[in-house]
Amino acid sequence: MLDINLIRTQPDLVKTGVRNRQDPALAETVDEILGLDQRRRDLLKEVETLKAQRNTVSKEIGKMKDAAAREAKILEQRQVNERIDALDKEVGGVDARLQELLSQIPNVPDTRTPVGATEADNVIVRTVGEPRQFDFTPQAHWDLGAKLGIIDFERGTKLAGSRFYVLNGAGARLQRALIAWMLDLHTRAEQGYREVYTPFMVRAEILYAAGQLPKFRDNLYHDAEEDFWMVPTAEVPVTGLHKDEILEAGELPRRYTAYTPCFRREKIAAGRDVRGIKRGHQFDKVEMYAFCRPEDSDAELEHMRAAAEATCAQLGLPYRVKLLCTADIGFGARMTYDLEVWAPGCGEWLEVSSVSNVGDFQARRANVKFRREAGLRPEFVHTLNGSGLGLPRTLIAVLENYQQADGSVVVPEVLRPWMGGLEVLK
């Protein structure tokens, strides 16, 4: 959610933003918002004057002794109340429309976000690590995993249908090792994230606060009976953690890391990426999240990007860092880095992390503020989120990068303590 004040004072900045996001029609929405905002303020002026009068008159009535005069005053006030009701109704209508339109306007891209027309205009910032040279043809994880007996696609389908799988034995343990190792990495002092375990089902209002509703309703799983919503990412419950709170300036930045399963319908992508474990309705992810002061969010983005990079680097996976262009950044993001790891078996770069500075866009919606100093007005915090990392794709990259000619897979050194010392999956 953008600040109405920003739209009021710098409409051209907002319009340029939506054009750069390749959504020029929204520029007209900005104009409609400006009109509604003016109308709203005009109405408020009128109705509030009337309400001030009513408050005065009501007090007078309370003190009146003469019954006839009192009755006359009450009748008179009834007339005024009709006008107030009508105006209130109109304000309500204007307000609802205004909120609806306002919620359709995406965040203004950061000046450093490259302007681009398609995802082809994303900028590769750097590539780290050399893709390994194989003296045999590397297998894709769906072959590798099936032959090792650690990924069972048939039984996954039996249990829940397409896009589901079962991790078996060392495969299940490898994923658990990755999760535990990642959480331990992010909670170390130099990264500074606090581990939290949150509900995996939340109320609708938490999804509104995180910006998932109403826009992404179709991608969410929902229990109608209890009105519980399955989280599509840990970003949702962690954003909600400080909903309607005013934080102390001294406790910022607040960094959180959380492991959750993520549940997504993936309707839009039906038919794409059906093979393997790259995209499913249920996947695990370790997420990083930060609440910070506005002036610190640029640095916080780099800190989080570095934390995500460290995860890839310490696993020994070749990866590259992409700076997303205006056409490809998410709705709430001002600036986003994507991290992609190389998967030699399926022969593609897999997005394992997306690290974004959301500015005050989400904080405004979730109403998370901080107080700079005692006595000063609370201000909105900035929030950032990033994966650290998504599990299925990291698992793919580990299996495919560490495979050997005989179909066995070497366990990356850093994971061995969580694997009971196991060195090779075979």
Add this chain to the structure above:
RNA sequence: GGAGGGAUGGCCGAGCGGUUUAAGGCGGUUGUCUUGAAAACAACUGUGGGGUUAUUCCUCACCGGGGGUUCGAAUCCCUCUCCCUCCGCCA
């Protein structure tokens, strides 16, 4: 699942149709006193919106959320959420 009791400012806690401009207390900030601190005393101390600006003042809304009754609602009615106590069930 059943029965009952609650939700009021940063915290505690009164108010249960009209001098409430939400009492009182605690905490906090500032000041007086003091070499300094404490104590005492005094003042100030919520959030959001709109207007105004001689930067100060005016105004509206908010007593868990939403809706209603009324000239007037923290107070009455409806509804939802959450918390507590007891019973039942249960990993």
